Amino acid sequence: MSDQYISIKASTWHRESHGLYDYESSNISKRKLKITSESIIVQTSDKVLSLQKSAHYEQSSDTKFLLSLSKSDSSYTLEPNKSIFREKGVNYENPWLVLKNPKGTNGYILSEGDVIRLGKVELKIKEIKGPRKSKTQKNIIKSKDIFLGGIGGYTKLSNNNQSPLDIKVLHEDNDEAFQCRICLNDDNSLENPLIAPCKCAGSMGLIHLECLQRWLSSKVTSRETNNSLSYSWKSLECELCKFKYPDRIQIKGKIMDLLFIKKPENNFIVLESVGPAFSPGNMSKTVNVISFQDKNNIRLGRGHDSDIRLPDISVSRNHANIKLTSAGLFLDDISSKFGTLIKIKKPILLTSNSKFSVQSGRTLLEISVKKPFNFFACLGVCSKHRNSDELSRPIRDVTEESISPSLDHST
Incomplete structure (x- = not known):
């Protein structure tokens, strides 16, 4: 063969x-x-x-x-x-999978970890909560199943396996005089411990968890629309040692968010934008929390009437849609100039x-x-179709009345 x-x-x-x-x-x-x-x-x-x-x-x-x-x-x-x-x-x-006019599909089913590209703008899916297709994320994807998702995504479990920064905590029974460098209080409890989150040492090395969270949240600007809540900030770093804080930390085995981001109870997706694709040095971030509570279809684009507005010239006014269905969240293109793409991370x-x-x-x-052309296989197929046509063709008698006059040369 x-x-x-x-x-x-x-x-x-x-x-x-x-x-x-x-x-x-x-x-x-x-x-x-x-x-x-x-x-x-x-x-x-x-x-x-x-x-x-x-x-x-x-x-x-x-x-x-x-x-x-x-x-x-x-x-x-x-x-x-x-x-x-x-x-x-x-x-x-x-390589990026192209979602522009995929025939026979409703779009691409999104998964946590997928990276979407619209023009030069890249959006990473941080979290999905709501109806979605239950599908095991395999190490290799079959091309016939490519639009069912998983070409760049990871399951929520695997995301949590990527351990966040483990933070040192001051022991509660420590008799030495230590205090928080922000509130100058020496309280130290399980709910609000004194931690050492950066490279600072001495009297400037400790800070309350809640004080750190409030300080970082003060650097974040938010904007709310009918169906989304956007948070934007530049690189979050210590003003003294310039240590870059992660989004999440781990304290005594418990994972905690450093930023307060409001999320609906159900039916939402969190998209993180890390600047345009052509400027990796841009450390600004924007996190969009998109809610499907009141609307099943969310439009992304450059236009002012878009649910998620991406103000980049490479993004079309009406670029792409995210639609909520019982099977999951489907992403499709709206005849954009530079296409809607999904980054391919798996074979x-x-x-x-x-x-x-x-x-x-x-x-x-x-x-x-x-498949290569096979002459003998074609003969078999053609013969099969021909025999089938002959058996299905009605039989009729050939009479003088059935002969076309144009073929009668007796006169």
Whole structure:
């Protein structure tokens, strides 16, 4: 039996603009690739090529690695680039699943840990509470199930396994004179202990947990709309030692939030924005708590009438929707200019009868699994259909009345 192969239609936008791809532009170059072995997809200038992994190749300054495809038996797997190309010290683009007009789906089911990209803006899903599809997050995702979620997300359990910073606590029976550097009080209790959360030492090293929480919350600005509550702040750090405080800490095995963020009891999603995708040095954060209590459909975009407003020129006025259903939270695109994307963090096993698109930088890759043409199989199928047609065709007698006059040459 012949192996299946991978067909890739590559479209590259000629303009270099922070890794964006313009889905409305005609200024693109196209190329078709047929993958029959383990390959790496690369882009040099505006040309996309497939190279065998074992082949030797020269990397130029404008070469970027887009995708890596491994093969086991007759199956192919799309591998995220980050862990593969970083070791080689080469230029690479992160692969993103494209949600623009996915046929036969209602969108992508969101999971905690997913990273959404709208234009240049990236949003990470910190928490989901409410109806959602109960699905085990596997280490590898089948391409036929790609829109069921999990390509970048982690379960809530695994998120909690990422231990927050363990904070030292002053023992209650300590006889030495210590006091909080903010309230100057020496009270020390289980509910409000004196802790050492940063690198400061001596009389400035201790602070009450509640005093630290109130001080950090004073640096946060909030804005409330009908369906969302937004919190914004710059990097939270100690003014003395410049230690950057995490969002959560652990005290005697108990995990606590350092920031007071108001959340509904049910049916909500928490999105964290870490600046535009092209400026990783920007340490400002915005956390959006979106409620579905009064509305099942939330619109994201640049327009002033959007439920979640993202004031970036690369974001369309009406960019994407998040819809609450009994199966989960579905994200879909609203004909945006630069698309709605989900970051691919897990390997994707390419299965038959599946087709999806991946964006890597300014190149769009439409990926589908194909089977080689089999002449004898086609004969069998065609013969089967022909015999079936003949059996189902009604039998009629050939008479003089059934002969077309145009074919009667006796006169």
